[in-house]
Amino acid sequence: MKHIIFMAAASIVFFAACDSNNNQSKTGGDTVQSTEVTTSNAAAATDNQQSASPVKEIVSSYLEMKNTLASDNDKGTAAAGDAMVTAFQKFDKSSLTAEQKKTYEDVESDAREHAEHIGKNAGNIKHQREHFDMLSKDIYELVKTFGAGRQLYYDHCPMYNNGKGADWISETKEISNPYLGKEMPTCGTVKEELK
Amino acid sequence: MQRTKKWLLVLLIAFVAIQFIQPARNESGQVLQTDITKVYLVPANVQTIFESACYDCHSNNTRYPWYSHIQPGGWWLAHHISEGREELNFSDFGSYSSKRRISKLRAIENSINEGTMPLSSYTLLHKDARLTDGEKQQIIAWTSKLRDSLATIN
Numbered sequence: 001m002k003h004i005i006f007m008a009a010a011s012i013v014f015f016a017a018c019d020s021n022n023n024q025s026k027t028g029g030d031t032v033q034s035t036e037v038t039t040s041n042a043a044a045a046t047d048n049q050q051s052a053s054p055v056k057e058i059v060s061s062y063l064e065m066k067n068t069l070a071s072d073n074d075k076g077t078a079a080a081g082d083a084m085v086t087a088f089q090k091f092d093k094s095s096l097t098a099e100q101k102k103t104y105e106d107v108e109s110d111a112r113e114h115a116e117h118i119g120k121n122a123g124n125i126k127h128q129r130e131h132f133d134m135l136s137k138d139i140y141e142l143v144k145t146f147g148a149g150r151q152l153y154y155d156h157c158p159m160y161n162n163g164k165g166a167d168w169i170s171e172t173k174e175i176s177n178p179y180l181g182k183e184m185p186t187c188g189t190v191k192e193e194l195k
Numbered sequence: 196m197q198r199t200k201k202w203l204l205v206l207l208i209a210f211v212a213i214q215f216i217q218p219a220r221n222e223s224g225q226v227l228q229t230d231i232t233k234v235y236l237v238p239a240n241v242q243t244i245f246e247s248a249c250y251d252c253h254s255n256n257t258r259y260p261w262y263s264h265i266q267p268g269g270w271w272l273a274h275h276i277s278e279g280r281e282e283l284n285f286s287d288f289g290s291y292s293s294k295r296r297i298s299k300l301r302a303i304e305n306s307i308n309e310g311t312m313p314l315s316s317y318t319l320l321h322k323d324a325r326l327t328d329g330e331k332q333q334i335i336a337w338t339s340k341l342r343d344s345l346a347t348i349n
Contacts, residue, residue: 110294130305134298 053149054095055142057087058111062139063171065118069132069178070185074125081118081128088112103145111138129179133166140169143194154192159184169194213266218273221280223255229289241337245285248313248324252279255286260320275314293345300342304335 053059061084068076088108093101114135121127140154153170160166160179168178175188231237237245251257252275262268280287283299291299306312307326318325326334 106292106294109292110298113295114298130302134301138294 053147054091055146056149057090058084059139059143059148059152059169061087061115062135062169065132066168066170066178067176069125069129070176070181072125072181074128075122077125077128077132078119078122081115081120084115085112085119088115100145103141107138107142111135111142114138125181129160132168132178133161136166136168140167143169148194152194153190154194155188156191157188159187167191216266216270218269220259221255221257221273221276222259223286227255227286227289229287231285231288234289235341238337240333244326244330244334248321248326248330250285251321251324252276252317253283253285254280255284262320275317297342297345300338300345303338304342307331307334 061080064083065077065080068074068080088111091104091108093104096104114131117131118128118135121131143152150171153173154167155170155175155177156165156167157177157179158165166179170176173190175186175190177185177187180187226232232242257272257276259272263272283302288296288299303312308331313321313324313326
């Protein structure tokens with residue numbers, strides 16, 4: 001009898017703890033998002049001067065993410081992840097050809113999930129970088145298919161992931177490594193120029 | 196003393212009452228065409244590990260433990276299962292896009308290497324889900340081989 005009562009009490013306490021945790025992470029996400037809005041607006045303003053690409057917003061949230069990772073900023077990275085999820089939600093597929101649509105949907109099914117995870121993992125930059133690695137391949141394919149309407153570079157870091165290496169897309173020719181961050185900011189090489 | 200007794204009674208009544216709220220069970224009892232074993236050749240050793248350590252939360256068939264019948268244990272479990280299946284469902288693997296399959300395989304490797312999966316709260320109660328280094332290696336060897344073969348197809 002005593003045991004059952006104890007179990008009930010213990011589980012109620014446990015549940016309450018579980019719940020408050022959830023709330024905390026939610027409000028955390030919200031405040032982060034509001035700071036993001038201003039930065040991505042600034043990025044969009046400079047983008048407007050260049051020719052439009054259907055994936056422009058997705059790419060600019062990616063570049064924002066790349067830059068925040070390079071400066072070891074997990075919260076900014078999470079905000080950029082949330083911004084990318086929104087960019088995917090807003091994406092208009094109606095003007096795409098059947099083939100483009102297929103490529104887009106294939107990429108989106110994967111990339112959106114990575115963006116969600118990156119958004120949820122402020123405080124765990126290592127995990128954000130793992131998803132960023134996989135996300136970079138998706139974004140590369142999007143840029144190859146749709147163009148970015150701007151000059152981009154496809155960079156390679158040979159050291160990340162225990163020497164297995166990883167790639168990323170950058171808007172600058174100078175290397176700014178999102179995988180190793182401030183530890184080794186200039187590690188890597190340009191392997192392809194994307195127009 | 197009288198007060199404590201009253202409170203204990205209230206707790207007991209609450210505990211009894213919540214027993215009537217049973218979450219839906221995740222037991223389809225069948226192997227779908229989209230199951231990973233229908234799409235790829237999964238070696239028996241890997242399959243055994245998946246079944247004992249992963250399928251409870253990452254497939255359509257959970258082997259329910261005793262505490263699932265006692266609330267809120269069952270609710271807690273149902274929550275974990277729904278989160279787990281959303282993240283990765285071996286029963287549904289065949290419906291994922293090719294990119295997503297590759298990402299999922301990679302995510303399996305990462306979480307096993309880092310020890311984030313199986314969850315420590317799960318292995319606490321499920322001893323057979325504690326993976327030995329050898330078991331971890333078997334899974335990773337298989338997922339990375341499959342991942343490489345998928346990457347070259349694309």
